[in-house]
Amino acid sequence: MDRILMAHGGGGRLMRELIDQITKIFSMGELNDSAILDFPRKRLALTTDSFVVSPLFFPGGNIGTLAINGTVNDIAVSGAVPLYLTVGFIIEEGFPVSELLLIVESMARAAEEAGVRVVTGDTKVVNRGKGDGLFINTAGVGVLEDGVNISPLLIREGDAVLVNGEIGAHGTCIMASRNGLTFNEPLVSDCRPLNGLTQLMIKSSAVHFMRDCTRGGIAATLKEAATAAGKSIRIKESSIPAAPQVRGACELLGLDPMYIANEGILAAAVDKADAEALITTMKRHPYGTNSAIIGEIVSGRPGLVTIETTIGGKRIMDMPLYEQLPRIC
């Protein structure tokens, strides 16, 4: 069989064979609907995300690596160590089996890099025209060490606000892929696991808050954090790292990099005293080489995020009404 049939979702032999192929790639053990996990510690982090990105493949990744890293990162920024993932496929009838297996293989590699195990899964098939090739859901479980507390409620006035690298690459890549744009200097998505970096950050500094800046970009993340914390945030535009391709594409299309989705970028609020040393530490990590302090927590109207522009002006960063680009993850 080289194309997905409705029968691949039907509970019979064809489904079993497909699932066997998938579970082998993930090195899952005995086939059960529930995975049983030993858990010696006390607090768990639990998260889920569905992925509907279009196109399925883009420079730097595909829907599968996104599905692994997205869920790993949701757990990572909670301060927890991600350990186990579930995966659910919703496949459109007629989807090439080879493409599915290619995606599953890249998921297995992404899971290995992130140090997590895919322990249970599910496969459903929908009729042709009732899906869009492939949707993937992942849920993840992580363990939170005693004493680790990451929350917007812990954000304090004076905290430094930082990011771990150049913003806007993922959304720009998707936009370029969709519109057949290419860059002279190739641009790849920042799709990557952040759990190594977040653990490094927690161990070396007083991190109060972290969040990965996916849909809505860093603007939405900061706005939500400021609102939840009841504080204001002041950002300096000139300090925000972004690749020239991202700046160029945004300028061309009238978009703001601050609102572009990322898949391997986090924003954090940390104790000001630790901030410079933390940036030095982060820069040594492969996923933190372009880390930068971009602003600070200030007194002022709860939820207000202002940005000092490069030409010395000031503007309010509001919650976008919607993402500039749908289906980027």
Add this chain to the structure above:
Amino acid sequence: MDRILMAHGGGGRLMRELIDQITKIFSMGELNDSAILDFPRKRLALTTDSFVVSPLFFPGGNIGTLAINGTVNDIAVSGAVPLYLTVGFIIEEGFPVSELLLIVESMARAAEEAGVRVVTGDTKVVNRGKGDGLFINTAGVGVLEDGVNISPLLIREGDAVLVNGEIGAHGTCIMASRNGLTFNEPLVSDCRPLNGLTQLMIKSSAVHFMRDCTRGGIAATLKEAATAAGKSIRIKESSIPAAPQVRGACELLGLDPMYIANEGILAAAVDKADAEALITTMKRHPYGTNSAIIGEIVSGRPGLVTIETTIGGKRIMDMPLYEQLPRIC
């Protein structure tokens, strides 16, 4: 807004408002991508399922109640107590918001009945024509008490095989809904949470194996169990409970109730000595009133499942090549 827009999935204000409505219905707390859970015990069960049932509403339930009960049941039959659920919505642009909220409300009620909490979620929107109204993924976490071990590997020769009620109702309901068939005596899906019943079973008897009989019906469940156990199973057709509407519809359409999907039916292998007493206990539970011993584990070819027909014949129950009816869950 009374229809879902692409913007409802876009990470902006509209998405936030929709998510606020949903999280309120689930009584979720602080809005984070990861839920942090206290977990005092040692072994966890982890599972996931995506739901793509068509139509979304059917007698006795809807895609939402199915998404709660399906995942609750996957955990329940592992012997664990389900505690926490995640939920991921993939919504097609244009889907009525009122219908979505109706489904979410019924999910909240189903979760309450099952005694589980929906603790985190995700919402994605796909373009019109790229989905089918609504798909839902749930993942679940449960805790497995020390000493509880449920596995096909524990099945022993002589074990009694039992079910907790009349088989085939869910699949028959979906089939009838899809084809506009009605029954004189109304038939409703068996969509319901089994965790109360499974805990009762574990506490009162030596249960070796349990599995909920969803896609592929009880036939697929028994075939898989026999294969994993390396044993044969002998079933007596006359002992299998099924509603007259299910028998009638199957006869009319040339289907076999053994292959029809269920959503609140489990098959179990238990110590023969306990079986009769266990059936008496199960019959007192609202979801076990029609429990019955339907066969036994016998020596013979590993994976062989035979059924003694009502007219005294014998036939081999094979794994179906595929489900008779796609998208029943």
